[in-house]
Amino acid sequence: MESEEVSLSTSDLEQLNEKVRRLELKLASLQAMVKKIDADAYGLCEACGSEIDIETLSSNPETIFCGQHAPQEGQSPEEPGSNPLSA
């Protein structure tokens, strides 16, 4: 008799690996955060050392940059479709 265990396809495994990778990255950033809290450096910008806005910290507790040095994610200056390289 065949056992009824679930067999995972290769793409399932790839998706799981991707999830694991993302969780590992998340874990690494959380560990870095804990280290900073231990070192009393939590909430200070990695780039300039000034205090990070409390609103920024509460919306993104893992942030390590102040408003001036944070990478602008989700706010791409270039509009989609206007690729300067293809001009």
Ligand SMILES: [Zn+2]
């Ligand atoms: Zn800064």
